[in-house]
Each structure stands twice: as structure tokens, then as C-alpha cells.
Amino acid sequence: MQRRRYLSAAALLCAALIAASGCAYTDSDVPVRGDRAAAASLESMRGQVLSKGPYGEDPALASDITLTPEEVAKVRSRKATAAISMHYTGDDWTAAQLAGLQKQFDALGIEVIAVTDANRKPEKQVSDIETIMAKHPDILVSIPTDGVATAKAFQKAADEGVHLVFMDNVPKDMKPGAGYVSVVSADNFGNGVVSAHLMADALGGRGKIGVVFYQSDYLVTQRRYDGFTSTIKRHYPGIQIVEEKGFSGPDYAGQSLVAANAMVSKHPDLAGIWGVWDIPTEGIVSAARSSERPDLVITTQDLGKNVAIAMARKRNITGLGAQRPYDQGVTEATLGAYGLIGKPAPPFVALAPLAVTRDNLAQAWREVYRSDAPPEVQQWLHR
The missing domain is CATH 3.40.50.2300 (Response regulator)
Known part of the structure; x- marks a missing residue:
């Protein structure tokens, strides 16, 4: 947003x-x-939910994104790490997203090792991603500031095996399953x-x-x-x-x-x-x-x-x-865990308007x- x-x-x-x-x-x-x-x-x-995904996908509901106790145990055993690359962090919406992400990552035993703020500048986000990648996270959750300008940086992260989950939109030419796990959006x-x-x-x-x-x-x-x-x-x-x-x-x-x-x-x-x-x-x-x-x-x-x-x-x-940004954050973290354990994920997940x-x-x-x-x-x- x-x-x-x-x-x-x-x-x-x-x-x-x-x-x-x-x-x-x-x-x-x-x-x-x-x-x-x-x-x-x-x-x-x-x-x-009335919205379609970035490639016209029908939406899955956030309430359907769950893990069994056995899957949670499998995720926790990985002792994985995650990073979050935000477009901006100075508002209520972002704060709620981050709170939901942090709570769910904690529940899954996934350590958040970086949270960055691009200040709405694509070039800053590209630099942020490079800094994040030096820490070798297993999961990267992000909202692209510009789908074209940041595409190469995100694709490079995917090529290095990072499980990507996007908020609201996806970088140019990246496809679900191959380039990223899923995208989560408000309707x-x-x-x-x-x-x-x-x-x-x-x-x-x-x-x-x-x-x-x-x-x-x-x-x-x-x-x-x-x-x-x-x-x-x-x-x-x-x-x-x-x-x-x-x-x-x-x-x-x-x-x-x-x-x-x-x-x-x-x-x-x-x-x-x-x-x-x-x-x-x-x-x-x-x-x-x-x-x-x-x-x-x-x-x-x-x-x-x-x-x-x-x-x-x-x-x-x-x-x-x-x-519903808090619930969106929880869903994004859960989908990151899907990527970790190889659980099939819907390409587009949306939350109903309130x-x-x-x-x-x-x-x-x-x-x-x-x-x-x-x-x-x-x-x-x-x-």
C-alpha cells in the first residue's frame, strides 16, 4: 500500500x-x-473475497492456510531463519503486519534475523535485499516497492534457494511455485x-x-x-x-x-x-x-x-x-513454513474486506x- x-x-x-x-x-x-x-x-x-491474483488466480482464504502439529514440529526442528524487507515501516498497517509475522515466526521456532525499511525507494530495497542475503535467511517476506526495479534482486534470492513470500504484489516475471511460494493480499x-x-x-x-x-x-x-x-x-x-x-x-x-x-x-x-x-x-x-x-x-x-x-x-x-494486516502477517509467516517443508501452497491468498x-x-x-x-x-x- x-x-x-x-x-x-x-x-x-x-x-x-x-x-x-x-x-x-x-x-x-x-x-x-x-x-x-x-x-x-x-x-x-x-x-x-472478490479479488484475483496477479496472474488471474482464484483466491484461497487465509483461514485455509494451516499446519498440522506434525508439520509444526518439522518446521521447528529446522531451526530456520527469516528476513522481512518492507517498503516502509512508519504506519499502523506495517506495524500490524510485522506484529503478525513476528508472532507466527516465534510460534514456529523461526528466528527473524533482519527487518528492513526501503523508505519507498526501489534502489534502497535492492540494497536491503543484498544485505539480507549476506545473512543467508531461509525465508524472505517482502512487499516490492517496484515490481520491475526490484525483480532481479528477488529472483537472485530465489535462485539461491530462499523461500519467498510476497505481500500484495509480485516482481515482474516471477511465477508461483518456481520463483516464490505465494502472495498474500487484502481483497x-x-x-x-x-x-x-x-x-x-x-x-x-x-x-x-x-x-x-x-x-x-x-x-x-x-x-x-x-x-x-x-x-x-x-x-x-x-x-x-x-x-x-x-x-x-x-x-x-x-x-x-x-x-x-x-x-x-x-x-x-x-x-x-x-x-x-x-x-x-x-x-x-x-x-x-x-x-x-x-x-x-x-x-x-x-x-x-x-x-x-x-x-x-x-x-x-x-x-x-x-x-486485516495482522492476520495477513500470520498467513505470510505460515506460508514461509510451507516453503521450508515443501508443502504445496496456493499461489494467491486473500483476506476478506471488513x-x-x-x-x-x-x-x-x-x-x-x-x-x-x-x-x-x-x-x-x-x-
Whole structure:
């Protein structure tokens, strides 16, 4: 996921506006839910995965990735080592991934000998992989920063016998079984679909909306966009997408603030805006507040702290589709063990999206992060 935080003046303003308490928003400003078709669609999606793998593979469910007691004993007897090469480590999503990976590796008796942060730079990740390989790990779990630029480094690791497990995407020309064990991903298309149904539910199936998307060739965000826009167009004829604006970063929140401000100014009757993930959506929330639009419905993907606070305070965000990064980490570590003992693995494993509203926010946080929601969230849920 493209999730790096940049502390620009605009981004800091976004976070401050979301957290600020001295605002004229009241409970009566919050959009009222009311679309039976949307509610029924959300219920029917529970536990379902809609995404396909990088080569069009049907998804296996994470719940099916298990080891027998005998297989666990076999893994533990290997006294194996693992390394983790991340694109970035400074956010809640990555922290949850790493926590799940570490816990499962510990349970399997696999020592984690390196965790690296590429700072979203492909050349840094290539260097990280070279450093990791000098330690001769048995398993390497990674999310490629760039599928083309890092491909040779990952292929070299595979050629040297390392068991590779990928998050979300795979390097160019690498194939499951030969080059890597498996790829584990959130259902990004499904998360886009969830956020579309949540938008329709909050709007009562009617209204004009805008879309703020990531203007880059990145599979995860493209699938979210496809899931959202196709669902709105196919299922909700009463909802019109009247404006789309892209951003390229690195100031995701600041650029999205500008995009959303322009939409609201151009379309005074705009009823909602969709954001492609939580950090850009912080900018959209700030635009709604600065434009004095407490009625503007906002949906997104990813359960980040700031959007959770906004949701708890009934500040525009009415729903989002969440990933399950902790469970994803556990699954990735287990698949690494599959590689160690030669157990056949499905080429693509996905985790079902989690629809989050204020009503289930505390429970969803525990499910996503395996911890209680932050105090800043909890204090507003009890008001």
C-alpha cells in the first residue's frame, strides 16, 4: 500500500483539523443511513473475497492456510531463519503486519534475523535485499516497492534457494511455485466495493459524488478504484460520479485537500467524496471542514488512526473498508513454513474486506490490529 506519511504543512493541518475539538459539528449533521439494497449487499459480502491474483488466480482464504502439529514440529526442528524487507515501516498497517509475522515466526521456532525499511525507494530495497542475503535467511517476506526495479534482486534470492513470500504484489516475471511460494493480499477490489456500498447506504442511494484516486501505476490502488467506481455505476443509478481528481504524492493528504476543495467549490451540491486510502482521505475530511460541509459523506479504505477519530467524532467519514494486516502477517509467516517443508501452497491468498462504521469501530479496530482502539477514538465512541 502507498501509505507513507509526509509532515508537510498541509498534512499537519489535516491532522489538526480532524482532531480539533472546537468545531460546530453536531450529531444532527451526520448523514442518516438508509439504502436497503446497499445494506443487503454489505451483508452478502461478509467473508467473501472478490479479488484475483496477479496472474488471474482464484483466491484461497487465509483461514485455509494451516499446519498440522506434525508439520509444526518439522518446521521447528529446522531451526530456520527469516528476513522481512518492507517498503516502509512508519504506519499502523506495517506495524500490524510485522506484529503478525513476528508472532507466527516465534510460534514456529523461526528466528527473524533482519527487518528492513526501503523508505519507498526501489534502489534502497535492492540494497536491503543484498544485505539480507549476506545473512543467508531461509525465508524472505517482502512487499516490492517496484515490481520491475526490484525483480532481479528477488529472483537472485530465489535462485539461491530462499523461500519467498510476497505481500500484495509480485516482481515482474516471477511465477508461483518456481520463483516464490505465494502472495498474500487484502481483497483490494472487494474493499473498493465495500466502500461503494457504504457510500450508497449513507446517501440513501442518491446524490452527486467525487472520486479522489492515486494517479500512479499501482495495482492495489487501481483495484480499489475499479471496485468502487464499477459498483457505483452498476448498482446505483441514482448516484452520479461528477468529478474525479488524481494525486501523485508525496504529500498525499495535502494534494487530496486541494483536490477535494476544488470539487466542493465546483459542485456546491456534491453529496459525497471517495478517497482511495486513509491518508489522502484525511485531506478530504479537512476540505469538508474548511468548506463548512458537515453533511458531506466520505468513505475510504484502511482503518488509520486519524480517520478512526473522525469517524468516532461523526466527522464526515461514515464508513470504510478495512484490511486485516495482522492476520495477513500470520498467513505470510505460515506460508514461509510451507516453503521450508515443501508443502504445496496456493499461489494467491486473500483476506476478506471488513466493512467498518461507527457502530462497529471499536470491534473492528481489535480485529484489524489485535489491540484496543486508541484512547482518542474510544473517548468519542462513548459520547
